[in-house]
Amino acid sequence: MSTASKLEFHWESQPQAAKFVEHRLTEFVDSNDTLKLLQNRLRDETGTRLTDWVASFTLPSDGGFESQLVEVGYQKSGLEWSHPAGLFPDVTLSETQDRRVFLMVDSVADFVLSQQWMGNTTIEGDPWGVVRRVKMPGESRYEAWAVERHGVRRCAVAAGPAAPVTMILKHLEAFRLRQRLFAEDAAGFEQVHKLLRPAIADLGVDLACDLFFMAEREYWQSRNRAARLQKARQDALGFGWANHDHHTYRSSREHFAPLIRVLETLGFECRERFYAGREAGWGAQVLEQSRTGVVIFADVDLSPEEVAGDFAHDPLKARVELGTVGLWCKLHGEAFLQAGMHHLECRYSFDAIREQLQSQGVESMKPFTDFPFLRQAFTKGEFWRVAENRIASLEQAGIITNAQAEKFRSHGALGSHLEVLERNDGYKGFNQTGINEIILKTDPRN
Numbered sequence: 001m002s003t004a005s006k007l008e009f010h011w012e013s014q015p016q017a018a019k020f021v022e023h024r025l026t027e028f029v030d031s032n033d034t035l036k037l038l039q040n041r042l043r044d045e046t047g048t049r050l051t052d053w054v055a056s057f058t059l060p061s062d063g064g065f066e067s068q069l070v071e072v073g074y075q076k077s078g079l080e081w082s083h084p085a086g087l088f089p090d091v092t093l094s095e096t097q098d099r100r101v102f103l104m105v106d107s108v109a110d111f112v113l114s115q116q117w118m119g120n121t122t123i124e125g126d127p128w129g130v131v132r133r134v135k136m137p138g139e140s141r142y143e144a145w146a147v148e149r150h151g152v153r154r155c156a157v158a159a160g161p162a163a164p165v166t167m168i169l170k171h172l173e174a175f176r177l178r179q180r181l182f183a184e185d186a187a188g189f190e191q192v193h194k195l196l197r198p199a200i201a202d203l204g205v206d207l208a209c210d211l212f213f214m215a216e217r218e219y220w221q222s223r224n225r226a227a228r229l230q231k232a233r234q235d236a237l238g239f240g241w242a243n244h245d246h247h248t249y250r251s252s253r254e255h256f257a258p259l260i261r262v263l264e265t266l267g268f269e270c271r272e273r274f275y276a277g278r279e280a281g282w283g284a285q286v287l288e289q290s291r292t293g294v295v296i297f298a299d300v301d302l303s304p305e306e307v308a309g310d311f312a313h314d315p316l317k318a319r320v321e322l323g324t325v326g327l328w329c330k331l332h333g334e335a336f337l338q339a340g341m342h343h344l345e346c347r348y349s350f351d352a353i354r355e356q357l358q359s360q361g362v363e364s365m366k367p368f369t370d371f372p373f374l375r376q377a378f379t380k381g382e383f384w385r386v387a388e389n390r391i392a393s394l395e396q397a398g399i400i401t402n403a404q405a406e407k408f409r410s411h412g413a414l415g416s417h418l419e420v421l422e423r424n425d426g427y428k429g430f431n432q433t434g435i436n437e438i439i440l441k442t443d444p445r446n
Helices: 003-008 015-031 034-044 066-069 108-115 165-176 185-203 205-222 225-233 256-265 324-332 350-359 386-395 403-409 435-441
Strands: 054-061 076-078 081-082 092-095 099-104 131-134 142-149 244-250 268-273 282-289 295-303 342-346 376-380 382-384 413-423
Touching: 015 034, 015 054, 015 066, 015 099, 034 142, 034 225, 034 350, 054 142, 066 092, 081 435, 108 131, 108 142, 131 205, 165 185, 165 205, 185 205, 185 256, 205 225, 205 244, 205 295, 205 342, 225 413, 244 324, 244 413, 256 282, 256 295, 295 324, 324 386, 324 413, 350 376, 350 413, 386 403
Parallel strands: 054 092, 099 142, 244 295, 342 413
Antiparallel strands: 054 099, 076 081, 081 092, 131 142, 244 342, 268 282, 282 295, 376 413, 382 413
């Protein structure tokens, strides 16, 4: 990686921009009773913070906000102002006196239903349009809206869906029901491309990407109890998984480059890379699809000499020795195929969500990041049954001991997690040092 690209992804806290956003949101909450009630319910019933659901603000252009935005690091692109160095809501400056805050939800219809506002609101935008939104009840010049977006960052509604609804549903169903178990994993990656090519041709890459990861979250959730419990809590208020931060896939060495190719086909671009050191034996590539807001953390066993190269694109040869990531894949399969994601990480009030999940019987592991600007922890992992042929192959190769093989036969092996995260001051990066500890703790042999 060049020096320029290293600097490009050197994320830092943005306290001034965070204060600007905090002040704007406080003005809305103080002036809108519906939003104030929702803020309290989100905290008490889902362990989330209102700020982590905010997609965008609309503010009057004559309010002196333009100079403030420039001062705290926002940049203008078209009609929108966004912050390139941090995770913050976009801002639109309007020539009218409109003051609006838009909260992200997976489905505005689900949101209206969960809030029991049927007949009291009007949804703008057609079903499966790329943007749908609804104004929350209540009289206030500080308006609160919920917005559902598919493959776009904007909150403005365009006429009609991006494609015929039957076509959208056809491709979504194909993603949900895609074959995941193959005699040869290479055939699985080719099958994904066969699904993506017509979807992208019919829907465009951004909408296809959005639908694909809806299906990915659903499959992961079906294999993780903590995910199902927390999803139900967030669905009870109509928000869904719209607070997702990143999706994590574990990959074998030989299929890492094919994984990256699939992601780049979906519009992802490579961001920073990770290497935790010689003893850790693993690395990761972060990728982002900026129009959909989906971020990927892709893990792979890696040696020190491979860090200098482009390990995301240069083929990595399979090897007998397996690290934490490689063994997980040998036990369960590729995360992009039969195993499903290793974890989904969402944004929460860190202490609140861990306490609430614990009261529901879901324990958390020791935090592996506890900085003022970034806090992270896994829930205790879901154990999955392991196929006998996988255990026998690893035992015969001497990769696992007889005792480990018997443990996997009788108890299964550590599979997936829900990861809880709190970001402050708009920090967009990840923990480059402490993350190795949690990787080692999730090694099935431990």
